Amino acid sequence: MIFPPPAPPAHDWLRFAGIHKRFGAFRALDGIDLGIRKGEFVCLLGPSGCGKTTLLRILAGLEKHDAGSLSLGGRDIGHLPAGRRDYGIVFQSYALFPNLDVAANIAYGLRTGRMEKARRVSALLDLVGLPGAERKYPAQLSGGQQQRVALARALATSPSLLLLDEPLSALDAQVREHLRRELRLLQQKLGVTTLMVTHDQEEALALADTIAVMRAGRIEQVGTPEQIYREPASRFVADFVGHANWLPLQVDAQGVCRIAGAMAISLPAGSVPTGPASVFCRPEDVRVAPSWQSGDNTLLALVERVDFLGGLRRASLSLCGAGDLRLLADVSPNDAGFAALVPGQRVPVFLPADRLRVFAEPSA
Numbered sequence: 001m002i003f004p005p006p007a008p009p010a011h012d013w014l015r016f017a018g019i020h021k022r023f024g025a026f027r028a029l030d031g032i033d034l035g036i037r038k039g040e041f042v043c044l045l046g047p048s049g050c051g052k053t054t055l056l057r058i059l060a061g062l063e064k065h066d067a068g069s070l071s072l073g074g075r076d077i078g079h080l081p082a083g084r085r086d087y088g089i090v091f092q093s094y095a096l097f098p099n100l101d102v103a104a105n106i107a108y109g110l111r112t113g114r115m116e117k118a119r120r121v122s123a124l125l126d127l128v129g130l131p132g133a134e135r136k137y138p139a140q141l142s143g144g145q146q147q148r149v150a151l152a153r154a155l156a157t158s159p160s161l162l163l164l165d166e167p168l169s170a171l172d173a174q175v176r177e178h179l180r181r182e183l184r185l186l187q188q189k190l191g192v193t194t195l196m197v198t199h200d201q202e203e204a205l206a207l208a209d210t211i212a213v214m215r216a217g218r219i220e221q222v223g224t225p226e227q228i229y230r231e232p233a234s235r236f237v238a239d240f241v242g243h244a245n246w247l248p249l250q251v252d253a254q255g256v257c258r259i260a261g262a263m264a265i266s267l268p269a270g271s272v273p274t275g276p277a278s279v280f281c282r283p284e285d286v287r288v289a290p291s292w293q294s295g296d297n298t299l300l301a302l303v304e305r306v307d308f309l310g311g312l313r314r315a316s317l318s319l320c321g322a323g324d325l326r327l328l329a330d331v332s333p334n335d336a337g338f339a340a341l342v343p344g345q346r347v348p349v350f351l352p353a354d355r356l357r358v359f360a361e362p363s364a
């Protein structure tokens with residue numbers, strides 16, 4: 001009896017294993033391992049030049065990797081030509097054929113009869129929120145509408161994979177945000193496994209089930225948006241995603257942890273460092289108190305500047321008695337310390353131990 005090959009584990013439906021890529025002497029990808037579950041929305045997030053697009057292009061068969069393997073549903077796809085890899089792709093630039101109308105653009109890859117094509121195009125236009133746009137030409141559409149058509153075209157053949165290369169970054173902020181929400185709803189409705197490249201952390205946090213943060217051809221961290229933001233695995237991730245406060249930390253001879261060699265601070269259980277380290281916290285975790293209450297992790301700070309951010313104020317604080325150590329605090333009008341945020345005022349700030357993370361200093 002012949003047994004079917006074992007199903008890959010749930011998280012391994014799409015798998016990059018040990019992917020390397022060089023352009024001449026330049027190492028663009030340096031051993032990428034990443035598993036993606038069926039139906040998952042994964043964002044590759046990282047600064048310009050870190051290799052995101054190269055990885056996407058390798059998956060699409062538009063670029064050849066030097067080493068490693070690629071599999072989809074347990075099948076090696078690394079050697080298949082692009083046309084046999086079963087994906088739809090949307091690029092940053094709309095890449096529609098200007099001389100074809102919307103219907104012809106969407107139906108471009110369909111190999112069905114005329115009636116079936118028309119039915120499918122109409123259904124896809126409904127899906128992307130452009131019903132009845134069949135006879136329009138790309139030049140008659142806004143940037144957001146063109147990206148909707150590009151998305152409809154990418155989904156036309158019901159592909160196993162949807163690949164998105166910065167699809168929203170050419171759009172203005174309002175359209176981008178609107179389309180972002182719609183893209184997420186559509187992806188969830190269709191359950192299509194999606195890999196999106198972006199350097200926009202807000203976009204990745206809002207859209208992805210899972211974010212893979214890349215740096216210089218490597219993956220720094222893979223996690224849910226919440227994990228990436230709240231529990232960054234490295235200084236790079238902490239700084240790249242959101243705003244970060246860093247305070248140098250020393251442990252004195254009595255085992256007391258001190259910030260800037262002075263203020264005692266308690267840390268989350270099990271995180272007392274053995275060598276030089278820094279404490280990390282997010283601006284929204286810094287609590288400004290209306291009045292001084294002595295206790296652990298309460299420090300005195302001078303308000304240097306207050307910036308209006310709409311729903312929040314961002315205060316730049318310098319810690320009293322700690323040289324030029326600075327902290328950002330995001331404070332809402334509903335917070336008790338809001339009224340105390342006046343430049344030139346001294347305010348007590350509280351750093352909740354459970355919101356602090358300790359990172360060892362990189363060894364010299």
Ligand SMILES: Nc1ncnc2c1ncn2[C@@H]1O[C@H](COP(=O)(O)OP(=O)(O)OP(=O)(O)O)[C@@H](O)[C@H]1O
Nearest residue numbers: 023028046047048049050051052053054055197199
């Ligand atoms: N065909 C190529 N020839 C030479 N170098 C290349 C080629 N394609 C990409 N690179 C280089 O490889 C590195 C990674 O490029 P890639 O486009 O993957 O980065 P990225 O993270 O997508 O950046 P961006 O957000 O700016 O698009 C860059 O330094 C880029 O200059």
